[in-house]
Amino acid sequence: MIKKLLIANRGEIAVRIIRACAEMGITSVAVYTDADRHGLHVKKADESYSIGPDSLSGYLNVHRMVNMARTAGCDAIHPGYGFLSENPEFARVCADRGIQFVGPDSKVISRMGDKVAAREAMIEAGVPVIxxxxxxxxxxxxxxxxxxxxxxxxxxxxxxxxxxxxxxxxxxxxxxxxxxxxxxxxxxxxxxxxxxxxxxAIVNPRHIEAQILADRHGNVIHLYERDCSIQRRHQKLVEIAPSPQLSPEQREYVGELAVRAARAVGYENAGTVEFLMDADDSFYFMEMNTRLQVEHPVTEMITGVDIVQEQIRIAAGEPLRYSQDQISCRGFAIEFRVNAEDPKNDFLPSFGRITRYFAPGGPGVRTDGAIYTGYHIPPHYDSMCAKLIVWALDWESLIPRARRALNDMGVYGVKTTIPYHLEILDSEAFRKGSFDTGYVDAHPELTQYSVRRPTRELAAVIAAAISAHKGL
Structure with missing residues (x-):
């Protein structure tokens, strides 16, 4: 088993991997730039090391990252998502330097990263393509x-x-x-x-993706699908597992296609096969992401499988702990990407200091994030600051629970997409489970919500004004 693991990433995904390491008894090593010196992943890791002052180059420098792992005595590197996660050179250098890369082989990353080569592989495997x-x-x-x-x-x-x-x-x-x-x-x-x-171009398709796990012993399984149709400019905003728009037969079919795709390229570790579903309910292969997905928590919530821990076990050479008939799908889960953006101002990024932060709780509620009261959201990275994941036994129960959790969540000092997500939940089309990739453009009224100052924030403003008045 892996003893010490370097996380070649930052933010909420780094915190997520650190938590998996803690449960597995693995020493976690975080890296940071000057912009991330006070990041939560730095505080939570067993060890942490600077990778330079530049906010981006440190996370993108293959040799610096591998050298850091060697210097720290790590036997593995987890790339998270983004940055170097789908860089075949990174996986190759890790292998050359005797560091276990938590992900697929560099040749597979390269092949599936080339969209034309990926299409050719799927055609050969009998997976339908556009x-x-x-x-x-x-x-x-x-x-x-x-x-x-x-x-x-x-x-x-x-x-x-x-x-x-x-x-x-x-x-x-x-x-x-x-x-x-x-x-x-x-x-x-x-x-x-x-x-x-x-x-x-498939006009306003539904975006359906299937999560797969594969080991080096030839075992491949799927963990059902996610519906990622709620998007803005090809960027996902809300993800749901399983899709409320699929029948049991379609669910089984898309899972089988994903397994076939993974076997066709000799895939190993966690991956996601993405499909577009047209108006005639036909599925077409779009791409394969050779890494952990941002939205992996919704799959964990409905299956009970810790995907990050399984990634690490697979990288260590262990066989899958589950066969396909042991994987069941229970209930529905939804993930909201809480971005530091202003939906009323064309989703303009809203970086800065978080004056107050309240995480939601209660049954079926999970928050993956790396923010805290007083934290400064740096302007150098993606605007996502947290993910709110909510589970319920059925779709009808999920909507009010998700609304309650969003209302419980408080991120003050910066504008966020929380009120926009609340508007989505109130949309009749969404509640009926009927939406596609054109949903956001078809509903411009979602940004017309009224902004209300939170009660706690208003009280703080009043107290500050009274204090200032007394000081005059």
Whole structure:
């Protein structure tokens, strides 16, 4: 078993991994930059080390991270998500230096990170894919010709893309010609490659993803699916497990497809196979994320499986502790990404000091975060500051429990997406379990909530005013 593990990440996911290590008796090692010196992951880890003053380069430097693990006496590295988590070079250097990478092999990361290669692997395995180009596009004229064949709208996508970047929808030839060089430029800036490909655009699909676990002994299982259809600009806002929009037969089918996809590429560790479901209820492979997902807690809530601990056991060479028939799905879980953003101002980031923080509690409520009263949310990273996860035995019970938990949660000093999530819960379409990736754009009224100063915050303001008056 792994004895000492370095977490090559920060924030809430670093705290999540530290907690898993604590339960497994593994020494946890955190890293931080100057911007993260007072981060909760630094406070909670058994050991912590600086990786330099720059807020980003330290987390993105492969050799510095591996050298730090060696210096600290670690035998493994967990990449979390983001940063180096899907960097095949990172996994390769870890292997070369005798450090166990908690994730799949570098060759698998590379293959599935190449969207064209991933499509080819799925076609070979018999997993349905969206109609599109057979490989990378050579020029705009090839793109125009192909679009005429498959029909508009189409999507131009960066071959090495991810996270909603390097992707544009084109509704006609003019927009295709206009966006072609733009997507190539975005792909170069974000991913260091000009390669792009094309797919038929599935208008307002449902975004369904399946969680898989696979070990080096040939065992592969799925942990059911998540519905990630509530998105804004290809970024997920709310995630649900299992999907309230799927029948039992569809649930079984998408799980089988995910297992088939994982076996086709010799996958090992935790991964997510993402699908788009069209209006005719057909599923199409979109991509495979070769890492832990932000939304993994909802799967943990409905299955009882600690995915992070299973990742570590798999990396240590242990066989899966579960067979597929031992995995059951109980109830529904929902995750809200609590972002430091102002929904009323086009979701503008709202970084700064948290003056007060109250975590919600009660039955079926879990909070994954790295914030506390007095913490300064730095402007250098993603705006997500916490995740609120709520479980209930059925969909009808989940909605009021989730509303209660959101109302219990207090993050003051910065604007957050909490009131926006409350509006979603009050939406009739959402309550009926009927939504797709066009939901946010179709409901602009969700940002028209009234802002009310919290009672505690108002009392503090009044007390400060009285105190100031007395001092005059």
């Amino acid at each position: 109609p599109g180009s057979e490989g990378n596009l050579s020029d705009v004229e090839e793109a125009v010709s192909l679009a005429r064949d498959i029909g508009y709208p189409v999507m131009l996508k960066a071959t090495n893309g991810g996270g909603g970047r390097g992707i544009r929808r084109c509704d006609d030839e003019a927009s295709l010609r206009r966006n072609y060089d733009r997507v190539r430029s975005e792909a170069t800036k974000a991913f260091g490659s000009t390669e792009i490909f094309m797919e038929k």
